[in-house]
Amino acid sequence: MSVVETPAPVERAAPADEVDQQRPVHWGAVLRLPYAARLLAATLVGRLPLGMMPVALLIAARADGRGYGIGAMLASLYGLSVAVGQPLLGRLVDRRGHALTLLGGSIVSTAALLVLAAAGTADLLTAATAVVVAGASAPPLEGFLRALWPAISPTERHLRAALALDSGSQELVYVVGPLTAAALASVAAPGFVFAVAAALAMAGALVVTASAPSRRWRPVPARRGALGALRSGGLRWMLLVLIAIGASLGALSVAALAASERHAAEWLAGVLPAGVSVGALLGTAAWTALPLPVPLSRQLVLTAAAFVFAWVPLCLDPPPYAALGLAVLPGMAFGALLTCAYQVVAELALPGTVVEAYGWLIAAFGLGQALGTAAAGPLAGSWVLPAAAAALGLLLAAPVCKRLALRTAAAPFRRPSPERLS
Incomplete structure (x- = not known):
């Protein structure tokens, strides 16, 4: 009597695409996506003034004989203005498009910073006005980049990694920014720090606006409301x-x-x-x-x-x-x-x-x-x-x-x- 051996079941490997879907995406893969590294770098450069300004205002106030109290007040005023301006400018981007808002905001913010560079903090009213205008008109580069990530990310895993890279890299703004301001102030007049901040803000906004994903982006038609x-x-x-x-x-x-x-x-x-x-x-x-x-x-x-x-x-x-x-x-x-x-x-x-x-x-x-x-x-x-x-x-x-x-x-x-x- 012959015995017919039945082959043992062979474990089939998971399809390659299924295995690929289970692999985490690391930051390197995000940076290799088209335009990702350029947009992230430009956004960080354009936002560097947010980290530079508090230290620059403290140094400028001290150099003008105002003391740290006035410098701290101006720095707080700048932070408050940024907090108020970002959602309002973001609403303009959502409704009217990004090019005019980003470029217009960067032009106004740059002009205010140049006024601050020329006038300093000697005239407190002029300084406070320039600080408020510069902060409130700072282009919403951070929010706009996050609106672009879904267009750049081919999968959910890429988007999750991109947002993680985005959030982690924002720490650089508040580490590199103060160090840059202090280093510049040690070799030049405080007004020069404001001029450099103006140039960085304008450069970042220009690169982001000129990128291909930015040029293709359009606001979504939607029901509008006051809120x-x-x-x-x-x-x-x-x-x-x-x-x-x-x-x-x-x-x-x-x-x-x-x-x-x-x-x-x-x-x-x-x-x-x-x-x-x-x-x-x-x-x-x-x-x-x-x-x-x-x-x-x-x-x-x-x-x-x-x-x-x-x-x-x-x-x-x-x-x-x-x-x-x-x-x-x-x-x-x-x-x-x-x-x-x-x-x-x-x-x-x-x-x-x-x-x-x-x-x-x-x-x-x-x-x-x-x-x-x-x-x-x-x-x-x-x-x-x-x-x-x-x-x-x-x-x-x-x-x-x-x-x-x-x-x-x-x-x-x-x-x-x-x-x-x-």
Whole structure:
């Protein structure tokens, strides 16, 4: 009797395209996409004045005999003007197109900076007016780039990596900017710093506007209203989350200063925020590399919860070197959370309001930082405040997740409409 052997089942390998869909996309792959590196670099150059101006105004006020108090007031005025101008200019981009808004804003902002370079801070009224105009008219390059990423990114994984790279690279603006301003002021008059900032702002806006993806971009025809992007209830809740997250980081500088005094380590006041920035860069890179087959709403809860718990070890008031190492943890969680927030804003923004929505993101975060810094003073820089603000952000994320689940939980990546890429 012969025995017929049946061949053992052979495991079939997953199709190549299926395996490829499971691989994370790293930053290098994003930078190799057409126009990606050029647009990101131009946006960072155009936004470098945002990091240069606070230090430049402090140095200029000191050189003019005004003192640091006037310099700090002008720096705060500039930050407030940027926060107000970004969503308003973003609305103009969404409604009238980007070329006139970006170029017009850069021309006005450049002119104001040149006036500041010539007049200095000797005439306080002239200086304050120039600062307000320069900040309010700063072109919304950051929001516009995020509106372009879907047009450049071929897949959802590329978009997620692009947003992570975008959020991580923004840290360079506030690291390189102050260093550039200080270096220039050490070899030239303070007015020269404002002139360089003007040139950088104009150069960045010109390169972004002249790029092929920018020339093809068109506003989406949509129903308009006085509230603009704020007509989205989910977006309004998300802005509250960002205010709470911003308050957590705004309280950080005061908490770091208080910790440096408690432990008699003056270096801690400046190094702790730097540790958080380094952590943010690491966090965005790690978040990009993680394959996350979960809905965007769960990603938001996960990153917000991680941000809360990352502050807990610092609440125990560790010694200086331990605190420096632990400061990386909230930074890493923040990097992942901010990347997720960019995707949430894109998902919740109503058609024709994407650039404005990102402008409100910037404004909400800036407002939160100001509120957190102000609240940290009366509380003597307690580490509890950053943790409490982060916990508030986690609670406020619940309504956002509900709206995300209702809208879409399976396809957070939305292809650009034909009207936007004509």
